[in-house]
Each structure stands twice: as structure tokens, then as C-alpha cells.
Amino acid sequence: MEEREANHVDVESIGEDLRLFEALRTTRAIRRLRSDPVPRELIRKVCEAGCFAPSGGNRQPWRFIAVTEPERRAFVAERYRQAFARYIAPALLASRAPNFPDQKRRNIRAAQYLAEHLHEVPVHLFVAGWKRRGDPQYAALFPAIQNILLACRAVGLGASLTTVHRTFGRELDAWLGLPESIPTCALIPIGWPLGRYGRPPRKPVDESLYWEQYTNRDGTSSDE
Numbered sequence: 001m002e003e004r005e006a007n008h009v010d011v012e013s014i015g016e017d018l019r020l021f022e023a024l025r026t027t028r029a030i031r032r033l034r035s036d037p038v039p040r041e042l043i044r045k046v047c048e049a050g051c052f053a054p055s056g057g058n059r060q061p062w063r064f065i066a067v068t069e070p071e072r073r074a075f076v077a078e079r080y081r082q083a084f085a086r087y088i089a090p091a092l093l094a095s096r097a098p099n100f101p102d103q104k105r106r107n108i109r110a111a112q113y114l115a116e117h118l119h120e121v122p123v124h125l126f127v128a129g130w131k132r133r134g135d136p137q138y139a140a141l142f143p144a145i146q147n148i149l150l151a152c153r154a155v156g157l158g159a160s161l162t163t164v165h166r167t168f169g170r171e172l173d174a175w176l177g178l179p180e181s182i183p184t185c186a187l188i189p190i191g192w193p194l195g196r197y198g199r200p201p202r203k204p205v206d207e208s209l210y211w212e213q214y215t216n217r218d219g220t221s222s223d224e
């Protein structure tokens with residue numbers, strides 16, 4: 001998308017027509033993104049979608065911090081890259097096996113691409129929450145995060161859910177101005193997509209759906 005075009009969107013109407021089930025089935029990790037800026041009003045719109053998420057006692061614990069300045073994004077990206085390199089190392093090793101599934105290999109490549117290009121992604125949206133008795137309540141934020149991912153899909157923005165920045169959690173949180181009681185949970189890199197949205201690879205629902213009781217159908221343990 002041309003920069004001029006990308007920044008002349010009708011924020012009110014954009015994304016309002018997409019049907020819910022189509023959005024659900026075609027929201028996937030979009031990690032190849034353009035560096036063109038994204039209008040602040042559009043980021044506000046997807047965060048507003050996040051605010052409609054459920055939360056315990058309707059506490060609405062989410063805080064959204066959008067980092068957009070290039071030198072600040074570089075700071076985040078440097079730490080993300082380091083954390084990601086450590087996280088992905090075992091998978092990279094495993095992916096050398098000839099029988100390693102192509103789909104997984106593609107996923108790793110896309111994740112690597114994001115790590116290498118994160119500084120170019122125009123919006124680093126952090127989602128922060130709260131602690132109960134000293135423990136971060138990350139689960140309280142995932143409905144809001146998923147709403148944001150769906151809203152990005154609806155308005156045509158590319159986005160993905162990432163968490164490896166937590167390796168540098170306290171350092172990044174303090175740098176964002178967050179007190180210890182409001183830790184970040186996720187970093188959602190957002191920008192105009194280079195590619196297209198599409199149906200992600202998912203196993204059929206009947207492999208995961210049980211009635212009344214779970215039965216071990218394939219003889220495997222769920223431990224990895």
C-alpha cells in the first residue's frame with residue numbers, strides 16, 4: 001500500500017463490514033510488514049476493540065503502549081532479537097532434520113523474519129496488565145489481545161502475538177515507564193502487510209473436540 005493511501009483511511013468505516021466468522025478463520029500471524037507509518041487513529045481503533053474484551057470482575061486491567069519513534073523501536077528490536085535467538089535455537093536445530101515438517105519450517109522462517117525486521121515495523125504495541133499477590137495475571141489480557149488481532153485483520157493491518165520480549169521483561173517495562181505492578185504481557189508488532197491474510201494451517205476441529213469426556217484417541221501424551 002502506498003504511504004499516502006495507507007494514511008488516508010476512513011477510520012470510522014474501515015473494517016466495519018468484515019463478517020465475524022470470516023475474520024476468525026483468516027486472522028493469522030502477519031510478520032512481514034511494511035515500514036510505512038500507521039495512522040494513530042487506527043491504532044486507537046484496534047485498541048478500542050481490545051477494550052471490549054471480558055475480564056475478571058470487569059477489572060479491565062489492560063494498558064496499551066504504542067511505541068512508534070524509530071530509535072525507540074530499535075531499542076525494543078535489539079532486545080527482541082537477542083531473546084528470540086535464544087528461544088528459537090532448539091527449533092532451528094530440529095529443523096535440520098530432513099523429515100521436519102515444511103509448515104513448521106515456514107513458521108520458523110516467518111518468525112525469524114520478524115525478529116530481523118522488528119525495528120522497521122512502524123508500531124510496537126505493548127499490552128500490560130496487573131499482578132495479583134505478586135504474580136502477573138497474563139491470562140487476564142489474552143481476550144483483549146485476541147480482539148486487537150481480529151481488529152487488525154478487519155482494518156487490513158498485519159499483526160502477530162509475541163511474548164519473547166519477556167526475557168527482558170523488567171528492563172523493558174521500566175523503560176516503558178511501567179511500575180513493577182503493571183508488567184507487559186505481549187508485544188504486538190503492527191503495520192501494513194506485505195503479503196495477504198489467509199486461512200492459517202489448523203487441524204480439523206474434530207481432532208480437538210470431545211463430548212462428555214476426554215479420550216486418548218491417538219495414544220500420545222500431551223506433554224511435549
Ligand SMILES: Cc1cc2nc3c(=O)[nH]c(=O)nc-3n(C[C@H](O)[C@H](O)[C@H](O)COP(=O)(O)O)c2cc1C
Nearest residue numbers: 027028029107111114160161162163164165200201
Ligand atoms: C502466547 C503466545 C506467544 C507467542 N509468542 C511469539 C513470539 O514471541 N514470537 C513469534 O514470532 N511468535 C509468537 N507466537 C506465535 C505466533 O504469534 C502465531 O500465533 C503462530 O506462529 C501461528 O501462526 P499462524 O496463525 O500464522 O498459523 C506466540 C503465540 C502465542 C499464542
